[in-house]
Amino acid sequence: MRCLMCDRTITEESLADFFRETDVLCTECRSKWKRIGRRTRFAGVPAFLLYEYNEAFSDCLIQFKECKDEALKPVFLYPDRRRLRWMFRGRTLLLLPSSREKREERGFSHLREMFEILRLPMMEPFEKREDRNQKQSSRKDRLKMERNLVLRSDASIPKKVVLADDVITTGATMRGALACLPRDCDVMVFACALTPGKEK
Numbered sequence: 465m466r467c468l469m470c471d472r473t474i475t476e477e478s479l480a481d482f483f484r485e486t487d488v489l490c491t492e493c494r495s496k497w498k499r500i501g502r503r504t505r506f507a508g509v510p511a512f513l514l515y516e517y518n519e520a521f522s523d524c525l526i527q528f529k530e531c532k533d534e535a536l537k538p539v540f541l542y543p544d545r546r547r548l549r550w551m552f553r554g555r556t557l558l559l560l561p562s563s564r565e566k567r568e569e570r571g572f573s574h575l576r577e578m579f580e581i582l583r584l585p586m587m588e589p590f591e592k593r594e595d596r597n598q599k600q601s602s603r604k605d606r607l608k609m610e611r612n613l614v615l616r617s618d619a620s621i622p623k624k625v626v627l628a629d630d631v632i633t634t635g636a637t638m639r640g641a642l643a644c645l646p647r648d649c650d651v652m653v654f655a656c657a658l659t660p661g662k663e664k
């Protein structure tokens with residue numbers, strides 16, 4: 465088996481490696497990703513985050529998303545797939561939106577590809593509000609950030625959900641999605657990576 469990033473052969477060096485869960489990246493490539501891998505909270509909601517967003521993670525994500533290298537789709541969740549399936553059992557994944565232009569440009573939903581390994585129900589119920597007014601006061605900007613997403617008119621949100629994204633950068637999109645959900649919704653937040661310093 466070959467590493468999906470560097471194409472080196474993945475070898476089992478010891479008996480422990482033989483029994484360990486196989487990975488689709490070699491140890492060297494995987495070790496460049498800085499793991500968080502724990503339960504935390506984001507905007508007051510239970511959250512689970514896998515990695516810190518660093519250069520190695522970013523390189524891989526760009527290769528997958530922008531260069532449409534679909535072979536890379538398992539690298540993000542493969543080692544954690546069983547744990548995540550268990551943690552999110554009974555929930556529907558609500559995938560956060562990209563802007564329409566990005567989606568049309570790419571021609572594929574990279575989040576669907578990334579999360580399909582979890583074999584959980586998935587929905588894309590949100591739409592990004594496109595910027596209408598360039599000149600906004602800072603207060604208006606803040607309000608706009610909080611309402612940067614809207615629910616599609618035909619979206620019916622299940623009771624138990626996971627808001628799922630590839631990266632939490634500023635957190636504005638995730639907060640926007642949280643603000644769209646019904647009050648009685650049982651929600652968790654999941655992101656493959658988090659920009660350092662954004663946890664709360």
Ligand SMILES: [Zn+2]
Nearest residue numbers: 467470490493
């Ligand atoms: Zn490698």
